[in-house]
Amino acid sequence: MxxxxxxxxxxxxxxxxxxxxxxxxxxxxxxxxxxxxxxxxxxxxxxxxxxxxxxxxxxxxxxxxxxxxxxxxxxxxxxxxxxxxxxxxxxxxxxxxxxxxxxxxxxxxxxxxxxxxxxxxxxxxxxxxxxxxxxxxxxxxxxxxxxxxxxxxxxxxxxxxxxxxxxxxxxxxxxxxxxxxxxxxxxxxxxxxxxxxxxxxxxxxxxxxxxxxxxxxxxxxxREKGDATAKASLEEAGWVVAGEVDEIDDKCAKVVTLSEEERVAIFKYDGKLSAVTNVCAHQNGPLGEGKVLWGCITCPWHGYQYNLADGRAPAPFTEKIATYKLKLVGSTVLLDPNALPPGTYVEPVVIGGAS
Incomplete structure (x- = not known):
């Protein structure tokens, strides 16, 4: 074949x-x-x-x-x-x-x-x-x-x-x-x-x-009407529409620009979504251009890695990056633009389940 x-x-x-x-x-x-x-x-x-x-x-x-x-x-x-x-x-x-x-x-x-x-x-x-x-x-x-x-x-x-x-x-x-x-x-x-x-x-x-x-x-x-209402409510509360979940390839990320200096990488992996800053703590490498390897976000520049849910480098390393909250309404991904302190754990959003 x-x-x-x-x-x-x-x-x-x-x-x-x-x-x-x-x-x-x-x-x-x-x-x-x-x-x-x-x-x-x-x-x-x-x-x-x-x-x-x-x-x-x-x-x-x-x-x-x-x-x-x-x-x-x-x-x-x-x-x-x-x-x-x-x-x-x-x-x-x-x-x-x-x-x-x-x-x-x-x-x-x-x-x-x-x-x-x-x-x-x-x-x-x-x-x-x-x-x-x-x-x-x-x-x-x-x-x-x-x-x-x-x-x-x-x-x-x-x-x-x-x-x-x-x-x-x-x-x-x-x-x-x-x-x-x-x-x-x-x-x-x-x-x-x-x-x-x-x-x-x-x-x-x-x-x-x-x-x-x-x-x-x-x-x-x-259901679509309810999703549209929930989406509008979240947007009024300051959440940002990041796109559709199908736009993100598995074990890869979609980069969302919030401002000239702030970009967020939303990763899809194992049926879940997590969001972190796009900037690597090592030399500001673009994390969103990397992939999920061995269960961690891997920077494409020098291979620095971070856990997906909390943005912490696996032990014995101590680097930490900012994380963000996500919600999934229907198939639309919404992002809270307020960065959490580096290393803050955020429960991953399950695709097809409750956010």
Whole structure:
């Protein structure tokens, strides 16, 4: 591979996640195929191939629904985060289940066609100008193609190769796939004999997906509003906006100029932030141009080092530098411009936690 990436190692959590997923899918299919027919109110038993077709199709639809609910649920309640971490496995399995559904469709409806089954599928109904009788198969094909692309690019190699922005934008097409599946079902299966259970399932899916995304969007909007209020309050109290946390490279610093003679180096390390004067106590070297080495700020001029939280040189050295207070509001870093006495301990700000 031409792109370097760090593979995600299999661990117990991932194995348990996949095992539960496999058991749930197998149990659903078993109940649908083996138990469901005994509760069907029909005069003629449903053919086994049609039953399997419906089982895998409805299973894929439910799995896609759950996938789209995991994100907003994790934002609403952090206890759902374990479901989010391995969601890509969920997506790959969904694509596989959807492919089995499509295979049963081709096998049942076009297996004995003199025309190639794929050609027959696309040419058997071309009434694109009407709603009733619309070739709903096109929506199913589009959704399946999207799921295949997302499953094929779910590996960490593609995340590294494409880059996070492009990879994320590509995988946002999962929403288009869901919309296509809903249209595929609404114009297909729901146009047949009345099935209140399946109709209710589709309606509940749409309401749940839309409702959870709306709720999480409101939560994010309120959170951003609260962050903006807190940021404005701190600025009124004299704090200085130092920038966004993503602007600072790990184990490096961003230098903030407070005046012609006063500059502050804000270091990011181990998921935390600390701020010290930019001036080394040895020969006024620019600390902000140095890096965090062996857990200490290291001056690029002569290698003098200081502890990140208190600005003290490690023993037996006695040099000390001024430290500063920081706050993190959302992703914005705010700096108290009032320097503390050299060697004063300041609790580091945890990124993603309370400041």
């Amino acid at each position: 031409s792109v370097q990436y760090t593979p995600v190692i299999w661990n117990r959590n991932k194995m348990v996640y996949d095992a539960i997923l496999l058991v749930a899918v197998a149990l659903y299919l078993y109940i649908f195929i083996r138990v469901g027919p005994f509760h069907e109110d029909v005069t003629r038993p449903i053919d086994g191939a049609i039953l399997r077709m419906r089982a895998f199709g409805s299973c894929a639809f439910l799995m896609l629904t759950v996938i789209l609910c995991i994100g907003p649920l994790a934002r609403l309640d952090r206890r759902f985060l374990p479901l989010l971490y391995n969601r890509r496995h969920f997506g790959v399995m969904t694509a596989g289940i959807a492919a089995v559904h499509a295979n049963y469709v081709l096998g049942w409806y076009f297996n004995f066609s003199p025309t190639d089954s794929y050609v027959a599928l696309l040419s058997s109904n071309t009434s694109y100008g009407q709603v009733i009788g619309f070739p709903f198969e096109a929506f199913g094909i589009a959704a399946l193609l999207i799921l295949f692309v997302l499953a094929a690019t779910s590996h960490d190699f593609w995340l590294s190769f494409l880059g996070a922005p492009i990879w994320k934008a590509l995988h946002m097409f999962i929403y288009a796939a869901y919309a296509f599946v809903v249209l595929h079902v609404a114009l297909g299966a729901l146009q047949g004999p009345s099935d209140p259970i399946f109709t209710g399932m589709v309606a509940a899916s749409v309401v749940m997906v839309c409702g959870l995304h709306f709720a999480s969007g409101r939560l994010e909007a309120n």
